[in-house]
Amino acid sequence: MTAQAFDDRPPHFDELLEARERIHPYAVLTPVLQSDELDRLAGCRLLFKCENLQRGGAFKFRGACNAVMSLQAEEAVRGVLTQSSGNHGAAVALACRLRDIPAIVVLPHSAPQIKLDAIRRHGAEVVACGVSQAARDAATASELERRRAAYVHPFNDRRVIAGQATATLELLDHGDAIGARPTVLVAPVSGGGLLSGTALAAHGIDPAIRVIGAEPEGAADAHASLESGERVTGQVADTLCDGLRAELGPLTFEILRAHAERILLASDTETVAAMRLIWETLKLVVEPSAAVALAAILRNTELFAGHTVGVILSGGNLDLDWLPWQVDPIATAVDA
């Protein structure tokens, strides 16, 4: 991961605007949906930014596209390597295909088949590795050394964070257009790239916007990190939210410490209930990792009462043969 000069500062607001321009020809301007029924349940006005409708079925395409498209030609020529629990890998694969350069994805062998298929469909090479962060890092470092490809980290990368921020730029613009700019934003947090981008976009526009993360109880490292003021690592994730098992990186921790009000928690049972509510009322296929935001809101309605709340529905990639309300979510959360 030292195969290139690494700029570890948060992106400036201007870079978020540049990212928006850069990805515009490739990314979907995703719709923002509402539901009177969900508003009644939550006691606030909810604006859902539908990143499950983004290319590749997740917000991850924004950051990956911004990073891949911003590479200099000489950086891009040997391809792009990344590690990913799934959606980011597919996003890098797609962005590389659009730029016609090779993509290599280091992926834990526990990744869902649907995400593996998505990566291969975009023509990327998959390198399997162990599930722990240490195993992923070791495999990534070894492959980088060997191939001398450009590295795009799934979240601890200012270009990726700037890309993820574009969802919030669009969401706030939409709020302005309908006369209801969100005063609070909620996004899931895993490695923290989405929430960091959300925060930088929001506070670049209005520092008074509250930015809140949502995290599974079984993978609460970001919550613990912000509570303690030190980045907590090495915990074993135990959640069915397969997209939320990563830990904050140094850069995302720094950004969230400065910009995030707090991280709310939700149990997998609450998340599955919220996911089903979204399917039923918004008619959207979202994955568990996306539903954790609504679950956290419904568990803490007093924090949102009377507000307009922007919610990032982060993705919709899951196996339709395996719906969590048809099985015991605890018994199936065996992977860590």
Add this chain to the structure above:
Amino acid sequence: MTAQAFDDRPPHFDELLEARERIHPYAVLTPVLQSDELDRLAGCRLLFKCENLQRGGAFKFRGACNAVMSLQAEEAVRGVLTQSSGNHGAAVALACRLRDIPAIVVLPHSAPQIKLDAIRRHGAEVVACGVSQAARDAATASELERRRAAYVHPFNDRRVIAGQATATLELLDHGDAIGARPTVLVAPVSGGGLLSGTALAAHGIDPAIRVIGAEPEGAADAHASLESGERVTGQVADTLCDGLRAELGPLTFEILRAHAERILLASDTETVAAMRLIWETLKLVVEPSAAVALAAILRNTELFAGHTVGVILSGGNLDLDWLPWQVDPIATAVDA
């Protein structure tokens, strides 16, 4: 059904534009989505008009809202009565709640629980009846006589047809905005209100646009009617597409005979496969009745090759505990 003067002419194009203005404060301007993967499968460019994201989860709100909002005050005061296999009933109930007048819905006792719940949630009164068209008509006539409410037929009504047409007006505008106006439109056909509106909107803008219906093999009365040139009635529907069991009315038959190129058929197995494809690639919850359009396209790709094809995804109301790819669709299609 003679409780009011009945205007049995097709609506003029101006009335479609008026409907668009009338429902604008209430209806969702639904997004149009695309999928490279589905385009590859179909061999054409598909633009999906997402009426599953409409209020009430189906296009039906457009027609119901136009009819209810266009009533004179003296017509509206005793409320609105309708018969419906489900989505139209909920749509009338919602429109009446928005206008603050009573709604009465005559509903076959076989209607899915989710649709019954939706109707009651909007404050409407439900009158249960038998499943056959004759039983529905008898119950409707008797209730109309007793209550002297305004009648809004689910499809054989020019105000309803004008409302359904607004989805196509929006879809064609979207096509113009992205430089890809559809040259073919495909919509499901049951009673024919949606397809009639689709056809009148399309041909009001450009008579060269091809308008094609999609119908389950097990409820192929519209196909038989257009083939024979006479309205076929009295068939027993046998399909899991619970929204597509009605028969054409005199008005919709007349419009489709003049404007529809043909009606394509799909088996329930093909429709379930298409439904799953839509869930997986577009990340949208659509009901079987909505997926029949894509199923018909995939079965007849030679008719669409190279075209830009607008597809109306008509609705997304179904029971998430009962997903058709987890059961034998033939064995479960017991209701007629």
